[in-house]
Amino acid sequence: MAGVAVSTTINGDAVEYLCQPDETLLDVLRDRLGLTGAKEGCGTGDCGACSIILDDRLVCSCLVLGAEAEGRRVETIEGMAHGDTLHPLQQKFLEHAALQCGICTPGFLIAAKDLLAKNPDPTEEEIRFGLAGNLCRCTGYDKIVRAVQDAAIVMKGA
């Protein structure tokens, strides 16, 4: 099996790697690049824990081949904060205790970031449907939805 050489951009940095043709981008991020923030909860696109943004589109990195990242822009949870400054969503998730075990949190943050980028003033229903691709088993979603609502207010004011 021949490896595929890939040049891509991850969180603004140029990155090159060699991957197998059937290797998912999630496996590349986690096992080759040490970016373990994206989690594998199912490997079949049903839980959203591996969410990333690929060329401004929210996707499950378990449903993207590593080879497909050639020439594209990848954003992961590791690139969400600017140095010491947390993204408002990250800050609000902390303040609202929108996480318990935290395994789904990176996926939710990425999905919520994408949601607010496309709809800066979502209703509760829009948030709930917008985040329906991300499973959380701990919180019952209540505090997650509140954190996103609160972050939207902060981000509009910024």
Place this chain on the structure above:
Amino acid sequence: MVEVTLWGSLAATAGGNSKVEIEAKDIRELFRKLAEQYPGIEPWIDRGIAVAIDGTIYRDTWSKELPEGAEIFLLPRLAGG
């Protein structure tokens, strides 16, 4: 002397008695004497029995004293999630 109440299934191993009188000052002695008087209970004790003293449940505290006149109730050891 304390009166000890056994839960339904345990009572079967004590000859069908749901209440037994035991001369014991603490949980350790209680278990020892129960096993002496009712050998059928021993495997249950080995697997773990909880002791409720006046409604408070103890699991592993041998030294816990059994006050005179206290309500002593034996319960199965439970699993939690």
Place this chain on the structure above:
Amino acid sequence: MRYIRPLSIEDAVGQLAGSAGTAAILAGGSDLLVRMKGGFAEPELIVDIKAIDGLSEIRETAEGFSIGAAVPCAVLGENTALKKAWPGVVEAAKLIGSKQVQGRCTIVGNLCNASPAADSVPALVAAGAKAVVVGPGGRRTVPVQSVPTAPGKTSLAKGEIIEAILLDKRAPRSGDAYLRFIPRTEMDIAVVSAGVNLTLDEHGVVKSARVALGAVAATVLLVEEAAEVLIGSKLDEATLERLAKVCAGACRPIDDKRGTIEFRRKVAGVLAKRAATTAYARAGGK
């Protein structure tokens, strides 16, 4: 295993036709990668068609719309003209999987996966959509309902690719709608689904109709009898009841982990009624 990213449709067709072992077309990958993960597919060649010129575009033509095979379903929802003309098709495409999946999945992939429960297919069938098939023998255009032949099977020959889906230009006073039943509110496979496409005359009477049902047979059903019930009506209560009955009768469902025969029959009728009502309103009917 090889991964290639051809730049032309001819190259892609050539590679597929010439491959010795199993080959798979990769557009959104939301079905293919799941099958690979589960060990159900181990293709020797993966042909990524996203770099092929024009395949990632929605084009508005004199005849209507041409939706490229690599256009993610999310993009359908962002195309105002398409949404206005074919809201039922767009809402069906936007029901597939999650936001994450919609960022990748395509209606062509949904069609070629040949699941009887595919969300976009009943809407496309109701819309009378056509598929442009390119293969070693050239180009041909076929109705979408002729593509899936059985669960997991299509009428495409080795080396053939669907290049685009064509939707007609809309006649005035037309509307379509798609509804599916799922136990949750999102992230589910349709237990039953219904797509309805209507055109009214100037008096609000249904002039032409197409009704398609999903997940109630081995392939999506185009129920002509149901269309006949609607034609000539203004969707009064009695017509809707007849529609429900005809649709329930047309089903050939199975009992499985997602639903029972009884449930599917009953709900197919309910959804057809509701979808018809929405399509009628969209067509301007009152």
Place this chain on the structure above:
Amino acid sequence: MNFDPRFSGRKFTSVGTRPIRPDGIDKVTGRARYGADFNMAGQLVGRVLRSPHAHARIVKIDISKAEKLAGVKAVVTAADLPDLTDGDAAMYDVLDNCMARTKALYDGHAVAAVAAIDARTARQALKLIEIEYELLPHVTDVDEAAKHTAPLINDAIFTEGLEEKPVKPSNVTKRSQFGHGDVHQGFGHADFIVERSFKTEQTHQGYIEPHACVANFSSDGTADLWVCTQGHFVYRQHCAQLLGMEASKLRVTSSEIGGGFGGKTHVWAEPVALALSRKAGRPVKLVMTRDEVFRASGPTSATSIDVKIGARKDGTITAAEATLRYSCGPYAGSWAEIGAMTAFACYKLDNVKTVGYEVLVNRPKTAAYRAPSAPMAAFAVESAVDELAKKIGMDPVDFRIRNAAQEGTRSSYGPVYGPIGIGPTLEAVKSHPHMKAPLGKNQGRGMACGFWFNFGGQTCTDLNIGMDGSVSLAVGTVDVGGSRASLSLVAAEELGIDYSQVKAIVADTSSLGYNDMTDGSRGTFSSSMATISAARNAIKILRERAAQMWDIAVDDVVWEKGHAIAKGEKHGNLGKLSLKEIAVESGKTGGPIAGHSELVADGAGVSFATHICDIEVDPETGAARVIRYTVVQDAGKAVHPTYVEGQYQGGAAQGIGWALNEEYIYGKDGRLQNAGFLDYRIPVCSDLPMIDTQILEIPNPNHPYGVRGVGETSIVPPLAAIANAVSNAAGVRMTHIPMSPPRILAAIEAEREWSK
């Protein structure tokens, strides 16, 4: 030093506030390391081969081809995990579940495992393992399995707890019984009786993080295990016993845990990973796929329950009886026993009898799931209670208030209650605005109560004071949902310092004495007790050091608000010394300052909750949607109220999923058909409304701060609350959980037919 655990009724400064959790930043930046996020040099990939058959004798396993595949470093079978359990039947079952020995007992049962240089090689190697099975008849339904004609899963099992010793083996492993009074007589006094049978399907805990570990067995006989677990000390004991090691030679580090809910309370693949590492001589990472998680870990029992309750016209319950059958998977368990204990725990009953039957089936080994066994029993009992209230013509809340247990009531499972919260939760519900809110078309409101015991247990904690006055708290109970924050609050409270000065961690098994796992809602209850004890021990040393600094007698030094204060007029000029000031000088006054504690946290306070739920049912499709939901629960004392709310909301959400859609679906072939998140439908964000909470605080007399457990009770009432709401919305009494749309629609249609 003697520790006094009694409730003191003190006023709090830190406890009850809502600071940000100490592990929060790592979790929102993706830096927190979970089970699969850890790697070692030279690490191999482990994968498990699982039986596709529900019940089969393993005739022969040939691993020779797999072993010869390039890149394969070890292949293990049951032969590599010999039986060292020494008559410990429960551990033998754990061992057999980790790796099938003579028979595969369910679809997904592990039969072999490989370690290879990469995932692809490991997958290929699994395909090269040849297994000859002799298929045996199987049974997956709890009622079918209990019949004497059912295929036997273990012919060495004879029903325990029967009056006469059985002569034939059975799938019913145990009968247990609880209660008091005379139910026969009690029913004789009843004016109204409700009698019904209920079924609940099997559900999975559904944690988003699959089981994952990295095992590293060294040639000197020591080993390290990195693993997501609810109890790393328990995992150490299990693994050491099964691998034939001394416990202290195995160091287990608990990773961040991505959910457990009872499903990570005993080992699954960890001994296999260690066995692979031992055989390969290299570290092995073993991560389950989601499919494996569903097929081979978790689930809770499927149940079949008969309930009979009688009451007088005035609304007094005269007798209550239940027979409960719980599936255990293929190994003996005590799940029906717990159901039998909890079933009527909310009520004051003169005559009550419950009988539980444990039933073997060809399904995965049942594991604890949040208040294990209680939700199903509550579903049956609270449905019948609602129906009885209706029959009598009483408001369901008033009916429950009339019969609620209180301090001094003999519980249905035996002991007499101390101060408890069932009455107060019911009163709170009665006056809650939710109860008065108008309902729309096709909507109905239901309510139900729930009970859980809560646990204590063995606990060990270290509190170390740095020379800069900061405090590190090392606990041994895994943090599953914010307990590091609550325990830091407790340390800050007891020491009288600011929360920000405390940093809590979960220590590994070599750094701290044994701790029971985080189960039974015991994490914060037990570890806060140990933290208080450790802090008090540290304060004693702080006072001694202050006395030394001042050169006065230690008895003249008291500890107040984070400071040593010299008491008495003779020391009037001494002022006070802060914790930091004492810590800075500690090198000269006797060395490091620390407080240690080891204790058995006994006296966990039982907990009660009452839930209210509004449901809208689509009468044409049977779809049920939760419109509004309110949880009222007694916390004893909410140490960090935000995380207490989180437990209430999370439990309710899991209960809602269980009530409406979640279930294991087996085919006739005994294979699980929905081993994935697509068809095992846990609630998504758009399925739920906000979940309102009301925290009641009825102090537990056996904890210094009054803390009770909060983690589990919230999953107990939802099944019944939703069933009662569906009954009020659609006029049908649902007796089979989950109330999936096909079941609700069928019930509505049957009702329509009947009323014609």
